[in-house]
Amino acid sequence: MAKNRKKITISDIAKQAGVSIATVSRVLGGSDYPVREEIKQKIIDIANQVGYKPNVFSQMLRKGKSCEIGIVVPSITNPFYSQLLSAAEQECLSQGYVPFICNSMSNQQLELNHLNMLEERNVAGIILSSVNSGDVLIERIKEMQMPLILFDQSFNGYKGDCIQFDFFKGAYLATEYLIQCGHRDIVFASGELDRRSRCLMYEGYKQALKDFNLSVSRRKVIYSFVEEQNFEKKDYYLGQELGKLLMQREYLPDAVVTVNDMIAIGLINHLKKENIQIPHDISVMGFDDIAISEMVTPALSTIHQPATETGSLAAKVLINRIKDISHDTVQILMQPSLVERDSVRKIHKKVRR
Incomplete structure (x- = not known):
């Protein structure tokens, strides 16, 4: 029977790097505390080599703020939204945030319920692909107490962050x-x-x-x-x-x-x-x-x-907004392209002899 591998801690990384536990904690926790660049890179390299996985929930408690990001989509079974979700989730995790995924099932009321729940949960931010274009949702978004970005589609005249498609x-x-x-x-x-x-x-x-x-x-x-x-x-x-x-x-x-x-x-x-x-x-x-x-x-x-680029970009923009609430509004219109395969017949006119 295989033995359970010992979980790598910041103490292990500190020993290998020859620095204090506090220094490792500051570097891996994203602190603004000044650490020499070569020391910082050494710590990051060792952490990657040993497969260190930080406890994000402990980080949340230490920082006194949420590291959760709510992601609301109309469907988790439609492969298109699965691609969006996967890319957004990967970006969130890479930057130390925990995605909290909500499936609105293309139901406008359920979508509003999810937004209410996420606000009560005090998430750090919300990524929303909405099926609702009514005034009720628009007013609800204006009332949100945390950063929010729309992705996939937006509303007429919407002034906030959005990554939408043409x-x-x-x-x-x-x-x-x-x-x-x-x-x-x-x-x-x-x-x-x-x-x-x-x-x-x-x-x-x-x-x-x-x-x-x-x-x-x-x-x-x-x-x-x-x-x-x-x-x-x-x-x-x-x-x-x-x-x-x-x-x-x-x-x-x-x-x-x-x-x-x-x-x-x-x-x-x-x-x-x-x-x-x-x-x-x-x-x-x-x-x-x-x-x-x-x-x-x-x-x-x-x-x-x-889809992949849209999901990843939406998460990046939202996290930047969380870190710096004052940055300029981001509104990006993703462009389509034609994919020719076999379900379309090309009709050729007959040529007279």
Whole structure:
């Protein structure tokens, strides 16, 4: 049986570095107490070599302040938000903060409840991806007693820190690509247009049609919803429901723009059950570029959202705000890019002899 390894302490590091325990504590605890740079680097190198893991909760007690950061997202099962969470969590831990993860389940009231709980818990700061764009939430954010940053999406006129994505441009790129591939009858498939991100995507879709002199009609928009008990696979089931709506039409459209990859995958799988071939019979565009999108058949053409970069950057900005409440407001708009795979058919016109 393997013996339990002795836990490395700051006393062990102090002995190896030839310095006092107090000096090690100051360096690893992030103190402003002056320590010569070569000594500081020596202590950090030894700590990394021996795999020292500080007790962050003890640090919190010693400093008399919280090292917890609340992270609120609409879903922990959607791979896109999992990427955001993982990157934000890693950044928090690397800087000595403990992430406290909250799943709002796309429920506006639950989201508000999480914010109330985090404030009562007196966390150091909050990273929020909101499904709520109402005045109640905006006023609640203004009342928060700790730093807060919005990520993934923001609100019209929001003046605080935010790392958001250009949803309008992303949907424009997706629609433009379908048009350039020869498609003309293009449907926009979504859940209810009750989020700012979805509304911006719808506007981007319409603008691309207008710019290529194609008709814009509510007939080309399909949306649905699924019951809350299906939450873990909510977007996948939503895609299947949207597939059913497509099959109720007299004619299938040339192509479909969806608002996320999980919806696209659900839609494709339902169409396959109906013996519809993708992309031969209909082309499908996803949105997000989650890892599974290139593993399904056909591999999903989609719009890349830099989820990892967004999550990491949001955590960095928030921690900087915690450390220096006076720094300038940070508002960054992350840019989309097109990912070409196999779910879109390129239609070539026949050439006359």
